Amino acid sequence: DVKVTQSSRYLVKRTGEKVFLECVQDMDHENMFWYRQDPGLGLRLIYFSYDVKMKEKGDIPEGYSVSREKKERFSLILESASTNQTSMYLCASSLGGANTGELFFGEGSRLTVL
Amino acid sequence: KQEVTQIPAALSVPEGENLVLNCSFTDSAIYNLQWFRQDPGKGLTSLLLIQSSQREQTSGRLNASLDKSSGRSTLYIAASQPGDSATYLCAVGGNTGKLIFGQGTTLQVKP
Numbered sequence: 001d002v003k004v005t006q007s008s009r010y011l012v013k014r015t016g017e018k019v020f021l022e023c024v025q026d027m028d029h030e031n032m033f034w035y036r037q038d039p040g041l042g043l044r045l046i047y048f049s050y051d052v053k054m055k056e057k058g059d060i061p062e063g064y065s066v067s068r069e070k071k072e073r074f075s076l077i078l079e080s081a082s083t084n085q086t087s088m089y090l091c092a093s094s095l096g097g098a099n100t101g102e103l104f105f106g107e108g109s110r111l112t113v114l
Numbered sequence: 115k116q117e118v119t120q121i122p123a124a125l126s127v128p129e130g131e132n133l134v135l136n137c138s139f140t141d142s143a144i145y146n147l148q149w150f151r152q153d154p155g156k157g158l159t160s161l162l163l164i165q166s167s168q169r170e171q172t173s174g175r176l177n178a179s180l181d182k183s184s185g186r187s188t189l190y191i192a193a194s195q196p197g198d199s200a201t202y203l204c205a206v207g208g209n210t211g212k213l214i215f216g217q218g219t220t221l222q223v224k225p
Contacts, residue, residue, distance in 0.1 A: 004157075033212075043203075043215040058212065090157055103148060103205070103213055105157040 003027070006091050006106035013113050019078040021109050023091030031094045032074035033103070034058075034066065036087040043090065049074055081113045116141045118206055120216035127194055128224050135189040135219045137204035142182045146207045149178050149189050151200045152218070158203065162189070194223045 007022035025032065033048040035058075045058030047066040055066050063085060067075045074093075078085055089109045095101040117140045127133050137147070146165050150158040162171045162178040164187070170179040177190040187204055201220045205213040 006157075042217045043205075045212055048212065088155075092158075101146075102160055102163045103158075104160060105150075107157045108155070110155070 004091055004093055004104050004106035006089075006109045008109050009107060011109060011111045013081050013111065015082055015113060017081050017113075019081050019111065019113075021076040021078075021089055021091075021111070023074045023076070023093075023106055024072050025074075025093040025104070026072065027093060027095075027104070028071065029093040029095050029104075030071070031096060031101075032068065033092040033094075034064075034074065034076045035090045035092065036060070037090055037108075038087050046076065078111075081111075083113050085111065086113045087111060116144075116206060116208060116214045118204060118214050118216040120202075120204060120219050122219060123217065124220045124222075126222040126224060129194060129196060131194050131223075132190070132192050133194055133221070135191070135202050135204075135221070137187040137189070137216055139185045139187075139206050139214075141208070142185050144182065144206045144208055147178075147180055147187050148205050148207070148213065149176075149187075150203045150205065152203060153200050161202075191221075194221075196223050196225050199223050 004025045034046045035043045049055045049068045065077045091106045092103045094103045119138045148163045149161040152158045164171050164180045175192040180187045201218045203218040205215040
């Protein structure tokens with residue numbers, strides 16, 4: 001079975017802290033994505049990656065960075081967390097290159113920034 | 115710019131009813147369309163993926179159709195059950211490799 005695992009389901013951090021959200025997939029997928037989901041705003045793409053060491057900005061990359069050192073792992077980094085980054089963060093992966101195949105999501109990481 | 119709309123935002127039906135959820139998109143140049151289910155506080159679960167060359171896909175009590183020319187997709191749920199209560203999202207994939215999501219329809223099936 002396809003599996004996308006997000007390391008933390010719930011996190012509480014303070015303003016200004018550096019936050020790492022980890023995502024691992026076991027399906028040998030090339031594509032990996034980070035979304036955030038907020039009430040009334042739906043899912044918004046933060047960053048995505050088509051391959052190791054490759055990254056592309058999504059629709060709302062400001063305040064975030066990513067790392068993909070290994071094919072199976074895609075990390076989202078908040079360099080200096082702010083309260084407006086309180087959200088549900090969802091990682092996803094899919095097969096293929098530029099054309100998105102079936103997308104599989106992790107369980108989500110709910111981040112609260114105080 | 116691709117925009118995806120799902121109407122209604124919320125729907126409540128009695129158990130056993132057949133129902134249709136709607137998804138519309140503004141740019142017909144899509145590669146695929148995917149339907150997801152999301153339970154409260156959880157991630158998204160893929161239900162059905164329709165490639166642009168296909169007209170429909172079926173899985174159990176679910177049937178999704180795609181009409182690219184009119185920019186529409188429907189998700190048909192037969193004989194609804196309380197366990198079907200969730201938010202259903204559609205998303206379209208284009209040549210950028212990204213999926214564009216609708217806002218979702220929250221379904222409640224009453225026993």
